[in-house]
Amino acid sequence: MRKILIVGAGQSGLQLALGLQSRGYEVTLMSNRTADEIRSGRVMSTQCMFHTALQHERDLQINFWESQAPKIEGLGVSVAAPDSSRAVDWVGRLDGYAQSVDQRVKMAGWMETFAQRGGQLVIHGAAVSDLDYFSRTYDLVMVSAGKGELVSMFGRDASRSPYDAPQRALAVAYVHGLGPRPEHPEFDAVRCNLVPGVGELFVMPTLTTSGRADILFWEGIPGGPVDVFKGVKDPSEHLSLTLELMERFLPWEYARATKVELTDANGTLAGRYAPTVRNPVGRLPSGGLVLGVADVVVANDPVTGQGSNSASKCAASYLSSITSHGDQPFDEAWMRSTFDRYWDTAQHVTKWTNAMLGVPPEHVLNLIGAAGGLQPVADRFANGFNDPSDFENFFYDPEKTNAYLAEAAGA
Secondary structure, three states: OOEEEEEOOOHHHHHHHHHHHHOOOEEEEEEOOOHHHHHOOOOOOOOEEOHHHHHHHHHOOOOOOOOOOOOEEEEEEEEEOOOOOEEEEEEEEEEEEEEEEOHHHHHHHHHHHHHHOOOEEEEOOOOHHHHHHHOOOOOEEEEOOOOOHHHHHOOEOHHHOOOOOOOOEEEEEEEEOOOOOOOOOOOEEEEEEEEOOOEEEEEEEEEEOOEEEEEEEEEEOOOOOOOOOOOOOOHHHHHHHHHHHHHHHOHHHHOOOOOOEEOOOOOEEEEOOOOEEEOOEEEOOOOOEEEEOHHHOEEOOHHHOOHHHHHHHHHHHHHHHHHOOOOOOOOHHHHHHHHHHHHHHHHHHHHHHHHHHOOOOHHHHHHHHHOOOOHHHHHHHHHOOOOHHHHHHOOOOHHHHHHHHHHHOOO
């Protein structure tokens, strides 16, 4: 039985651990927090997962909260005009529903399941020196903890990382009491609100520790009017700032948020990071090798909501690469080919996300505007969140965009 160590108990690490465990591998999982500490801790992300990523969980039969979490059937885009009215407003329908489960709920539940099924769970914050020791006793060591000292083992890939500084200041609030969007009260949708030159507000339904809730997620251009959350420690002040910015820039979203309250004292999060692609192989002082997983090696800005989706897809890709490798050594060549196989998918996410962080060119503005009058365009754009590779066909190149819009309009 091959022995595998996974460091980090997030979406990718736990999904991979449970998948390998179900295939008969001897898996050790290292986490710096217990399940109870995760469940009672601060929110970690917004984690709206689309059909393909959700299917990876179903395939492993670890979709424990699917019947409880809100079914997100659409994805809508609104663009604010200078007078704070809506210049653009539409909603596309998803082919398969999306869902968001608070990672405090999911990661704690998955961690307990892993232990109950006989997995070795080690509660310990790992350092490079720890991995140096462990690499001698495991057939494969993977790092899925996307922060801290361990990430420094994986050098930045400048050719795939156009930004060397954060492109957005992030601020999240989990709330109860949000009203429905009046345009579609009969179904749930993620709402993407774009404020040119300022940033974006995403509103999404979720399942949290206290049941159904909604997430208010500001992405502010650094130094701009939404970049005001740094140093804010008081959760109620965080929520007040969130709502003040909504009232100022997005009054149609503020109108349904006048009675919201935080889900809990740990229901807020703020921060920023530079989108980065890294070398997938880390070399330990002793010469041992470790493989980076998910956002350790490909960390995109959350402006396109792909973080948990990418983590799930990475875990599924790595699981396939490991199980098909048999008893052969997990050497550097295998590690690089395993990452390259995942990069075939991840590159589309990175390209699209980095494009959305910049000022949109005229043909993209035309595309977003046209979706308001052409439902098939709205639907296709919405489903791109599930399969970002489709954007290659109609998003980046003005000629392809214009040809697609002409076809969609019946010209």
